[in-house]
Amino acid sequence: MSLEQNYADYSVLNYLQLPVVVFSANEHKEVFQNNSFQLVAQHYLNASNNPTNRGLVQLIISKLLEIDTDKLEVEINDASYRHIFRFTANVVGEHVIVEVEDITELKRNQFLFNRTNSLLEDYSKQMFELAHTDQLTNVPNRRALFAKFSQLQSNHKDFSCTVSLIDLDHFKRFNDSFGHDFGDQVLVTFAKHVKDSIDDTCYFARLGGEEFCLIQINNKDTVCFANTEKLLQTTKTIKLMTPDNSNIGMSFSAGVAVYGKDGISLDELLNNADKALYFAKENGRSRVVKFEGA
Amino acid sequence: MESSLFIKYGGFSRIYIVIEKFYDNILKSETLNTHFKNTNMERLIHHQTSFISSLMGGPDYISDEQLAQAHKNLGINLKDWQEMINILSLTFSEQGISEDDAKQVIAKLETKRDFIVCH
Incomplete structure (x- = not known):
């Protein structure tokens, strides 16, 4: 053939x-x-x-x-x-x-599928970032803090940390006296100051309003406490220019809870840190107080 | 999501068709078709769809450095560039892209001219 x-x-x-x-x-x-x-x-x-x-x-x-x-x-x-x-x-x-x-x-369909898929992945990442970032200060938000804590807890066998609950002093006064734009500027300035002051053993987030949380991972309680104290001292050196061109300083009060001793879950640690924070506020503000138990 | 021409004109699937028609028109041009001998048009359409999409507000695609690198040995002169712009305008018009929107995309494309045309 x-x-x-x-x-x-x-x-x-x-x-x-x-x-x-x-x-x-x-x-x-x-x-x-x-x-x-x-x-x-x-x-x-x-x-x-x-x-x-x-x-x-x-x-x-x-x-x-x-x-x-x-x-x-x-x-x-x-x-x-x-x-x-x-x-x-x-x-x-x-x-x-x-x-x-x-x-x-x-x-053609392969190309469209691949590009659309990569687009969806990009949007998905952006949505995740948006959902986990505080839009004003650009630091992680409450949702991100809980996710990070849970991840640290499950991924590190010998996990330990201290939780500092930080509240800016007289924040309401900033807002009332100089307007919300100035109040926003205070929050942004403080968040940037903390970000610039900490290393990658720390995780810093804004919980809402003028309340922030600093988690210090796998370090001695005394060192963590001293770090928060030092952060307070450096924060007090910040001077902000008000809308009426005067200089104004800032400070914060903080309550500190220790993982294990003061709680295992983040809710529990924040709750106890909040009690210490209340004590700090009641005793003149601008101070860091350890939770000492009931 | 921010509104953009990319979204307005239906994203990659619609822009792909515009770019296909653009290259059909390019290949009819005696000034330009010599540049496309032995060119893998499929790959080129993929690149160009992604590139024009980015100019229309779609996802970023290529840096100016990469654009210059990709065109540096192609010998594209100003006459070729103008012919390409004319054909793109014509294709946009044929494909139902409004005059104002077409002008907007072409103005963005013009900002890339120095990375594409040989000097």
Whole structure:
């Protein structure tokens, strides 16, 4: 049987209207013994006396001269026509079947899927950031603090920490005397000061209003307490320019609770730190107080 | 989400079609089609869809440095650039992008000219 005869026998796939060419492996051992698609395609070219396919096949051959593969994608285009074809050679019993598929739509959809997917991932990350960041001060919010605590607790076998609940002194007075914009400026300035003062063993978040939380991880209680004290001293050196051009200082009161001794859950630790904070406020503000138990 | 031309015109799926038509028109241009011999148009359409989308307020795609790097050996001159701009305007008009919106995108594209045209 000649290749020409084989060509005459090719079947047409209805959905693609492109040929599947079946070659007899027995008749053409020299072609198929190394299962080379390049050779198969060469014979396809020889057999292809259909002028509508010739240009296409010639292009494939020119591409195949560079590579030897059983699968090849070929793009054909000019001003009025652009299609991408996938050629696949399969050995089935004694035959090699060369399949041709038009994958133009598939490639377009793959691109759209990938780009849309990456877009969704980006938006998803942005949404996560928005949901976990305080928009005014740009520090983590309450939700982020609880998530971080839970993560630290479950990921570190010997986890320990201190929780400092920090409340800016006389914040209401700032707002009432100089307006909410100035109040916002106080919060932003304080948050930036803390961020610049701590290292990566600390996690700082705004709980809401003028209330913040500083978690210090795996350090001695006394060191953590001293760090919060030091933070208070440096905060007191900050001078803010009020809308009426006078300088004003700031300070905070803090209550400190120790993981294990004063609680295991963050709710419990914050609750006990809040009791110490209340004590600090009642005793003149601008001080750091340890929770001492009931 | 911030409103943008990218959202207004239907995101990647719609802009992809505009860019396909743009390259159909490019390939009809005798001034420009020589630049696209042996070019993988599929890949180019993917890049260009992402790039034009970014100019329309879609996600960031390519830095100016990368843009300059990608075009540095292509020998694109000012005449080619102007022809490309004309074809893009024509394609936008054919594809139902309003004149004002098209001008806005082309103005953004013009800011990238020095990274694309050879000097």
